[in-house]
Amino acid sequence: MENPPMVYKSNALVEAAYRLSVQEQRIILACIGQVRRDEQITDEVLYSVTAADLANLSGMAVSDAYKELKEAALRLKRREVRLTQEPNGKGKKPKVMITGWVQTIFYIEGEGRVELRFTKDMLPYLTDLQREFTRYALSDVAKMTSAHGIRLYELLAQWPDGHREVALNDLRRWLQLEDRYPSIKDFKLRVLDPAVAQINEHSPLAVTWEQRKTGRKVTHLTFTFGPKKPTKAAGKAPRKTTERRKGGKLSEAEMQALARPGETWEQLHARLNQTSAEVD
Template sequence: MNIKQIIQKWWILSLKYTKDNYTNIRQKFQELCSISLKYTKDNYTNIRQGLLNIKDKTLETETFNKDSNKETKKNVDNDDFDKTLEHIKEQKQRNKELENLMFEKTIIELKNGFIRNQANISNQITESKNNLTKEQLKIFYQCVTLINPIKDKNFNYYAISVKDFCDKLGFNKSNRTWLISELRKMLRQTFEIESSDGDYIGYTIFSSLRYRQVEQQIDIRFNNDMMPFLLALKDKFTRIDQVKYINQFNSKYAIRFYALLKDYRKMNYRDFEIDTLTKIFLLPKSYTTSYTRLYSKVIKPAIDEINKYSDLWIKEPKIIKKQGKKVIEFRLYFSNKSTQLSNDFFNELNRLYIKHNDFNFFYKSLWFGDTTNEPIKIDNIATNNDTYYQLFCNNITDRPYYQTPDKKAFIATIINGIFNAIEWKFNHTKLSQFNINKLQSNNDILETYIKYFYTMNQ
């Protein structure tokens, strides 16, 4: 629906009012309808502002009516006064209908809260200059999970309960003043991008963030200018597989570094020029002259948080370029914890198997293969005329779950399946005897996984 149709519909709706206090409003709509005939993209802002002015005028009229009613109440009987109050209620409802008609939006109500975990963002946004706080960065990345980058062609309006919104982000839902303040600040935040040829452009992130007090609901919509950076992403984009890790970070620098490393997810290191880092992080200029200060205030705390709370493991930075004594560039080596842990688990369990030299070492272990929906128990490992190594599970003896003539591949499949089963158990069940959330290093987690492996065989 174009702006002309919106204005005309609202005008027709307003004609239903015959009260004198709406005369000015009808006249104003006539003027706006004339303006809309000359509608262009450039004058849209003026037309929209006119609509908002009308809304303000309506509210002023409503306030006038309320004040007038105080005097009227002294001179009219109760029935007349009740009719006046009823008229005010109808007027409020009409104002709400007019407002919804103006924006003509279809709201997707998120009855189950945030259900997607993945956020895809153009690397131009990941590498942009911005001054978002840690709370604002969490809001941005969590809201991006609402977008389906494959199916969505445009941005939608979303409505989510205040409780679900705050619970997911770790905010205090009872602090209404603080939450509204954050939403207001978020509407003013931008991502700033400068091209190599000197062009500069700033993008406002959201077109609207609305807090509904009565419904206890938050309405969300991204700014259309953000479409190239969040929709139809084919290459050169940052994929955050689990936004939950970002929500656990306590500093904005941990969030920024995490996203920048995820941008290089197909590699195992990324180089950072200190001048560029200082610019996009909006750090004090003193950090460019003192690597020690930059390391202690920004880099080291971010690495510690990422290693503690996320799926990445980062090594200490390596200085790769200096200008005299001044550090110009450093490198961060990183790996996916799951991949590294999987490799370590395989090596350790394979070593223990070689030590025992017996397939019974894996007996009663849980195993999670490509064809199973959840972990199943290993019942037996056998050979078929010394030709195939066979794996039997879940008391099914007439057919193996897996078989191969290659013993090395067979052992690898068993160990990897056991690792996947343990991962599943820790992610989907509460194992009180193993508090995995308090473990901070891969070695601690590996030791816990091996310990759990032995409990399965008892």
């Protein structure tokens, strides 16, 4: 069985300020899922995605995916990303880099296919990631119809311990909402509640949240999340899974299936070893 496409992003990119439509995000994430992590990548590599690919991922009709793919491709070239670069020395201030996602994008008429090259500035945030990165399966977000839901899922996947507090101003900046939905009531109605509902419906996570006030003003949102509870099966679970974990014979695909969103390989190995010890 073919391994599911995985999305790898540096944490700086996850917390970058940008706004993409759902279809634009699907194109970008489908191409990120094709980036090789076992070899040097240059900005000359072309990544390809078709309307059929997107329809298969999202569950939408191919005809709808065909139309949206072309419209999204035309917009992607103009989309900007604002990335904060931390200073390398004392006394230096952070720099904000404004760059684009793609340097070149092709739409192939009659094939319903897009080809794109990532910008040279974007590649370090997608390749050669040894630390401080977020990883999840493309299928975790592919069926979401909320662009904010996809972004919020990534922000939660950064924290595999299942708890994250986010300053409301930071979340507004990351989503590039500027002055939209200034009241917390409108923000919940238009952004937060739909995003959480999408995560709970379409992703492997179950999420709850609460607000925190500073004085009388809501300033922070606290999210609690974890893997959805599997449907209980009749009888006792077979011991074979645990024995295979102890023997270290799990394939990469099986490891990816067992990994929690945002969990590194080292954390996954430690958790599985602990589980095996507890069973014994």
